[in-house]
Amino acid sequence: MSKRMFLFIATRETPGPRTLMMFFWLLTFAILVNVANAETNLLVNGNFETTTYSDWYCMGPCSLAPSDDARQGQHSVQVTGRTAIWNGLAQAVSFSSGERYKITAYVKLLNTANNAAYQTVGLMEKCTVAGNSVYTRIGQTPLIQPGDWYQIGGVRRIADGSSNCKIYVQTDAPADYLVDDASVTHIPTSAWAEWSEAAEDRIDQIRKADINIQ
Ligand SMILES: [Ca+2]
Structure with missing residues (x-):
């Protein structure tokens, strides 16, 4: 591409x-x-093949359930019951401040909200910096239609002084979606x-x- x-x-x-x-x-x-790609995936169960979710959780109201509609392997996770754009699949990540990471996931919309033909899907980061919650868009993909897998995400340098970080998937209206093949990998400074x-x-x-x- x-x-x-x-x-x-x-x-x-x-x-x-x-x-x-x-x-x-x-x-x-x-x-x-x-x-x-040569680095270790820092996410636990990023391919959702384990269908009990001890590390994945919902940011705000939502429900997680295994789906057999997988992009990779046998399972993805189905995210439903969202009531706000920021509700969705989340996992805490042990980032190192000042370091760069590639953060990606594959998303398939199951529907759209508000009778829209498309949704914008974003991969978000929430960290605590100087005692405040800081929300950062890692990457967002517009014009996503239900029924196909799309890769979302990007490359992100974690701000100095960040702690208690998590990533989560949001859409510009509370649609249902699947996620599979999610990864967070460190990019070495030398590279x-x-x-x-x-x-x-x-x-x-x-x-x-x-x-x-x-
Ligand atoms: Ca999978």
Whole structure:
């Protein structure tokens, strides 16, 4: 996907700052997926194959139940009974402040709320910083329709001084959904530094390249 996006950018648009920033983050995600894949998943039962949920819980009102509709393996988890956008599947994660993590999950909507054709689904982080609850959107995916699996999430640097962190899945209206194949993986500082240098060189090459404007 990132390669196709790169070709589109290179042939269709003058690479202004916004385009370059979009490319920068696409490249970040694509490369860091490979880096982080070698790391341990910090989530417990991220594939929901264990159908009793000792580590997963509901942020606010909701119900969790096993589903045989799986993206990977035999089971996913079904999340129903939500009454607000922030209600949903959650798990506490032992992040290290200042470190970067790839945080992703696959979501399938079972319906939409408020008669909407689509929903925006977000992967959220809640941490305590200086005694206050801080809510951060790790990533959100718009225009999700019921019936298909979508990957949500992103790459996140945990703020200094963070503690008591958890992640949770929300939608822009309280629809029912499935989740499978969720993971949180640490991105080593050395890998991030190597990637940053390579990306800056690559972006500089693109900036200087001939652009075919249509
Ligand atoms: Ca599974």
